[in-house]
Amino acid sequence: MKKLLSGNEAIALGAWEAGVQYASAYPGTPSTEILENFALYPGIKAEWASNEKVALDNAIGASFGGARTIAVMKHVGVNVAADSLMSLSYTGVKGGLVLVSADDPGAFSSQNEQDNRQYARFGKFPCLDPADSEDARRFMATALEVSERSQTPVLLRSTTRLSHSKSVVEFTEPQAREFQPLPKFEREGEVTRVIIPAIARRRHPEIEQRLQAVAEWAESAAINRLEWGDKRIGVLSTGIAYQYVREIFAGYSILKLGMSYPLPLDKIRAFATEVEELIVVEELDPFIEDQLRAAGIKVAHGKDIFPLCGELTLAKVRAGAIQAGVPVEPLPGKVAPLAELAIPSRPPALCPSCPHRAFFYNMARQKRHAMIAGDIGCYSMGVMEPYKSMDMLISMGASIGMAHGFKQAGGQESAVATIGDSTFFHSGLSPLAAAVYNHVNITVAVLDNRITAMTGQQENPGTGITLQGEAGREIDIAEVVRAMGVTFVEEVDAWDVAAVAKTLKAAMQHQDGPAVMVVRGACIFTPHFKPQASLQVDPEKCIACGVCFKVGCPAILKSERIYEKTGKQQTKIDPLLCTGCTVCQQVCPVGAIERGSE
Amino acid sequence: MIKHKNFLFVGVGGQGVLTASDIAAQVGLDLGLDAKKSEVHGFSQRGGVVESHIRWAPRVGSPTCEKGTVDVLLAFELLEAARWIDWLKPGGDIIVNRQQITPMSVNLGQANYPDAEALLAALEKRAGRVIPVEALPLAEKAGNVRTINTVLLATLSALLETDPQLWENAILRRVPKRYAEVNKVAFKLGQAAAKK
Ligand SMILES: Cc1ncc(C[n+]2csc(CCOP(=O)(O)OP(=O)(O)O)c2C)c(N)n1
């Protein structure tokens, strides 16, 4: 059957077809849909881990047991998993183990645009780079074979553009399959999977040999494909960049690399001598180019004409080609951008009725006494207008540790950490333990919206529902925090503006180690959220003071009506957007906002 | 016979841009061509901009269009048509839903939503055909506001002079059966909108 599949759907399909029996992941754009799709296939187990290191550790256990397995994460997730990953290279694997890293060139939804191909070189294991969905599906099988044959972890690297593009995939309809128990566990004869120093020293040269063997295989592997054309120019490319090359350098010779590490250097050398000029087109780092230069292969052009930063596009590849003097067809002309009218930008905003709103409304009122360390999730939007209530944000789980360090270094303001429920389970527990242990007076606001919202509503340990839809045990955050020895623990209704204010103030004054407030209210995209009738503004009462705009709700608009005393525009509420959370009603000083008639 | 087409669908999160672009890519396949589509939807759920590229060709390489090569810009929202206008190729066409969704900066009174007629005039100056569609009222008339994307796809099918049945079938395969009838009505209304 022939179907349009996204890169992520194809990776999931490829994993299932290749007999992956267990998969673990932590959500993160652009990787999230891989496990969501894999979870739907028969005869497999797929899980959300609490963070990426846990996901990889889960996969390692499965592999050592003999199962084929994948661990899936976004690029920065690999940083979290890196400790295990670097030593997994030393232990090697048993059942094929593929780490899927979905990178984000362009940083569309990430804190950086690191190029994770570098991990392959750093950790000395292969990296495969599919260029479309069909590649993604097939490369998964190849990656697992290489992994098993060479006893190595393999990195399958996607990018946002690959993960979130659909292209044609041909496959046979998946059939029913039974989950297979593993064979009886066999203890190793010569121990390699207990990576104590003596074994690490023994393994290191073996790993270097393993890499050499993979490089030799790469010389003739089908995933590295020659497309001969005009030999005045030879282009070497990999991943999604190949698609731009195929269009812009149409007619010239192309070497499409399916594996960016280790490289088939002899094959590339032969290609380079056949063509007059070798051009390397790759996204982000000069990863291949540097290796070629180090090997003494003459590269005519690479990062001198193609950008180092950001996502590649057809336009950028065309511009580079023209700069290199390649006779490519120019574009017929241009349409001028609309400059005569100011086009307002459209930044994202917290949804109407979002449970994070009342907290940030209050935080903005308290911020002159506070330093606010933020974390990653929908609540990162606390940095924007009208709240502007976030002073630092760096990586998942960092808020608590940063608030801690700020305070211990002598910070005079209250130090507040804001962290979501999913992030709390990801990497909030250990910094909280450190804060309790060192008796640090910080406020930790756990914004518990009962879901991992930012990445599209995935369940997490706080909700207790598993990826495959089974109800497990909900971990109660307040209970956990109390058990850790926190002496101020209060739960508060996320939509009760006054209660949130009171709890926040009390927490900021607490002087006996960390104070934890759990702000509870379900994200509007969860089944727990119950929309209510929309609110409306009574024009007889509204004094156009603008306080309601400080809650930052997309449903609150400037009205055409003018408040006569001041000549200012009154407020109106968009009845299609409003779901009646009442936060604006609670802050209105004159009671002008009331429930609509519906 | 259509051989190559580049489409850019733009709008605001929640408007159904991504479903519509899935359908348009599928129609490309149904026409016997290769098709790819690519979207950016990081913050779409929270009222941000959504963009989706669809390309039809005998063999498609890049899943994204190049700025200046878009044959048809389909904007689900008026302001978004203006924002993305320079992706159009000279002489390219625009289908634009007249619906206005104000960004937060406008709600907060920090920016203005440009005048609708001035926006349309500016689009006219730059494009081949500009087809404004009252997609929201038409969808309401069809019986469900969520059929906006069906209305707009129908307008596109008429503009392209492709077999409308292909489009309608592709849409009906995507929507739950109980919504088949409203979508059929929405499709008729959208087709008519192209003829005005
Ligand atoms: C290391 C790492 N893993 C994953 C992500 C992707 N990511 C961004 S926010 C987020 C979780 C958000 O959930 P939560 O903390 O509950 O906040 P919410 O969005 O629900 O408000 C995730 C997984 C990331 N940015 N970094």
Ligand code: SF4
């Ligand atoms: S998705 Fe949920 S948590 Fe995120 S902004 Fe919307 S309501 Fe808030």
